[in-house]
Amino acid sequence: MTADSFYGIRPDHLPDFMKDPDSDDGRDVVKLRLAESRKLEAVSLHRFPPTFSAALDWESAPYEDRRWWDDEDDWARMAAELLSRYAGEGSRVAIFWGDLELPTVTLSVDAVVRHAREFLEVGPHFWIYPLDGSVLIECLMDGQVTVAAIPPT
Template sequence: MYGTHAEPLARVLEAVGDSAMLLSYEEDRAFAALSLGRFPSVGSSRLDWDGAEVIERCEAFDSGQLNRMVRAYAGAGELAVVFWSNLAVPAVAMEAALVAEHADEVLEVSPECWIYLTDSKLLVEFQDGKGLTVGQVPN
């Protein structure tokens, strides 16, 4: 089931070209273990931020806000891994600056996504109707 529907990523991949890498199931699970897997969940697709260090929350639900948050918290040249709520769409790794620059295309893939900033060990959760949360990944 994982990665069987890469079609929704077409605009993202077209925009960033060879700068993005589709992750295999094993790579997805390895990055998830370092990020998403360290949070309990609320329902089927929201993270439970209770007990985690939340750095910023924003109720805005748009690509401009996602762009701003990724730029504000990612280091120069930092790798970002983008996970989608649908596991049939493979996770993608690329520079965080590209995620910010192409936030419109990223959000067209799914109204729910998580962006793991690998050097900063920060996670950005983007949930339709719930806005954005940026926080430290628990140890």
């Protein structure tokens, strides 16, 4: 079975706001095809070594910051803080999910901050890649958040 056969087949598992084409934030979401996702992964996520669980291997790669959130409100504050330097008109991020059945999406930084709590309902984990930046943010369901500069090729 290849990634082509199951990538993005469960968009119904995305956060509710991403499935609402009548809301401003829902219209802002772009669901990427596999080829588009792979291009973004190549310049971000795939520059780090994975572990057996698809999380990234931070024992083998340097990172800038590591934090833990305690609850949804704590995560929402942390997401707003981590993304504040990327916020602004036209600033977008890609969200990669730990489950390939969910399509990679791009959306505004502001929408991510507004809906940060909803991301935790999707799980198992996800990565945020600011398209105007050179960092990757990994969020694991145990509350661990790691921020790392993306290494050059």
